[in-house]
Amino acid sequence: MGEKNKSRIVTTPPGPKAAHIIESLKKNCYDSTFTYPLVIENGGGCYITDPDGNTFLDFTSNIGACPLGYSHPAIMQVLSEMSKNGAHKIAGQDFYCKEHAEIAEKFLSILPPGFKAFFVNSGAEAVENAIKIAYRRRMAQGLPVLPGVSCVGAFHGRTLGALSFTFSKPVQKAGFPELPVIRIRFCTDDSDPEIDAAEKILQQNKVAFVISEVVQGEGGYNFASQKFVKNLRAATRAHGVPFILDEVQSGMGRTGRWWAHEHYGVEPDIMSAAKALQVGAAAFRAPEYEPDQQGVLSSTWGGGSRIDMAVGAATIEAIKGGRLLENAAEMGGRLKKGLQELVGGRGGVTQVRGIGLMVGIEFEDKVRRDAALAALFRNGLLLLPAGQKAMRAIPPLVIGREEVDEGIEIMSGVLG
Numbered sequence: 001m002g003e004k005n006k007s008r009i010v011t012t013p014p015g016p017k018a019a020h021i022i023e024s025l026k027k028n029c030y031d032s033t034f035t036y037p038l039v040i041e042n043g044g045g046c047y048i049t050d051p052d053g054n055t056f057l058d059f060t061s062n063i064g065a066c067p068l069g070y071s072h073p074a075i076m077q078v079l080s081e082m083s084k085n086g087a088h089k090i091a092g093q094d095f096y097c098k099e100h101a102e103i104a105e106k107f108l109s110i111l112p113p114g115f116k117a118f119f120v121n122s123g124a125e126a127v128e129n130a131i132k133i134a135y136r137r138r139m140a141q142g143l144p145v146l147p148g149v150s151c152v153g154a155f156h157g158r159t160l161g162a163l164s165f166t167f168s169k170p171v172q173k174a175g176f177p178e179l180p181v182i183r184i185r186f187c188t189d190d191s192d193p194e195i196d197a198a199e200k201i202l203q204q205n206k207v208a209f210v211i212s213e214v215v216q217g218e219g220g221y222n223f224a225s226q227k228f229v230k231n232l233r234a235a236t237r238a239h240g241v242p243f244i245l246d247e248v249q250s251g252m253g254r255t256g257r258w259w260a261h262e263h264y265g266v267e268p269d270i271m272s273a274a275k276a277l278q279v280g281a282a283a284f285r286a287p288e289y290e291p292d293q294q295g296v297l298s299s300t301w302g303g304g305s306r307i308d309m310a311v312g313a314a315t316i317e318a319i320k321g322g323r324l325l326e327n328a329a330e331m332g333g334r335l336k337k338g339l340q341e342l343v344g345g346r347g348g349v350t351q352v353r354g355i356g357l358m359v360g361i362e363f364e365d366k367v368r369r370d371a372a373l374a375a376l377f378r379n380g381l382l383l384l385p386a387g388q389k390a391m392r393a394i395p396p397l398v399i400g401r402e403e404v405d406e407g408i409e410i411m412s413g414v415l416g
């Protein structure tokens with residue numbers, strides 16, 4: 001499926017051209033979450049090239065934002081068509097365009113019946129709007145501003161509203177103001193003593209909403225236990241509390257189903273999506289959660305890049321047409337099995353866990369994880385950290401056996 005290509009390091013990265021770009025950025029911009037000195041120039045299939053002629057096998061998909069890998073024909077077609085239209089960016093909440101209508105139709109076709117959508121620019125903004133929809137619903141029920149319930153280790157974005165419910169990294173929260181929040185433990189095991197904490201909290205407190213991921217992404221690729229997610233759904237339903245699922249990282253086929261929550265047999269009341277969708281979206285059950293007044297929700301652009309919306313719509317079609325959900329399940333199983341052989345080896349890997357192409361690799365400690373990430377990068381394989389001491393493998397959904405095996409081979413060489 002992926003291009004017949006191989007990772008190839010011709011100049012130890014960063015080479016001179018990449019180093020020049022990095023130097024310029026470090027001089028002019030705030031130094032954010034850069035993991036290693038990779039400068040992306042172009043890509044084909046599951047491979048990324050840098051300006052110095054290196055080719056990397058990409059097990060990051062740009063944190064899931066490039067689910068079709070690079071230079072996918074369906075996306076190249078959209079880019080080619082859009083290159084003929086000079087009105088590429090519109091104020092998407094103030095004016096209409098066909099790309100907005102098309103992405104909405106495609107997006108709703110992969111959601112349970114009865115949902116509506118509101119498009120925005122990013123994942124954090126999708127979460128902002130999801131929680132606003134929930135606050136608004138509680139306000140319509142005559143309730144004041146109440147705390148939201150969120151999980152320890154959760155990541156919901158870094159804008160101030162979303163950040164209040166994010167707990168994955170202390171550096172992102174320290175010193176910033178917070179909306180009222182009650183934290184519960186994110187249970188990965190059915191036998192966890194706190195498995196029904198949500199029910200107890202909702203019995204004792206009025207809350208605005210419960211928000212959670214079913215797979216904690218930034219928090220470390222932690223997979224919720226079946227009982228935990230079912231308990232969240234049952235408790236929120238019993239107490240009439242909006243249940244928000246954040247599928248920004250886990251959604252759009254990453255786990256072998258459209259949405260990770262499908263593995264748990266539950267449906268949310270409100271959901272956030274982004275990354276693979278190219279734009280952000282808050283989806284909500286209508287009419288119950290639809291704000292009762294026009295203009296309650298808006299944003300400057302509202303996903304108003306027509307190119308992004310067209311790419312998002314084409315991505316959904318390509319996932320359907322290319323049987324990429326099936327591919328994610330099959331290739332994810334192959335990847336997980338191959339990587340599990342590393343557990344307990346020299347590289348300090350203690351556990352490999354995953355659903356579909358959302359695979360977490362846990363290390364003994366952060367030092368070994370960070371050293372492994374850097375060594376893999378120098379050997380032409382891109383992965384990303386997750387949580388305190390895990391790394392994540394999230395290759396494009398188009399990945400084939402050869403690339404999976406190539407990645408496992410590089411990892412075995414570096415870590416085994």
Ligand code: PLP
Pocket residue numbers: 063122123124125127155156157158213217218246247248249250274275
């Ligand atoms: N929610 C989850 C689960 C995420 O993983 C992320 C980003 O990683 C966000 C929200 C925020 O998305 P963005 O970075 O597009 O603002």
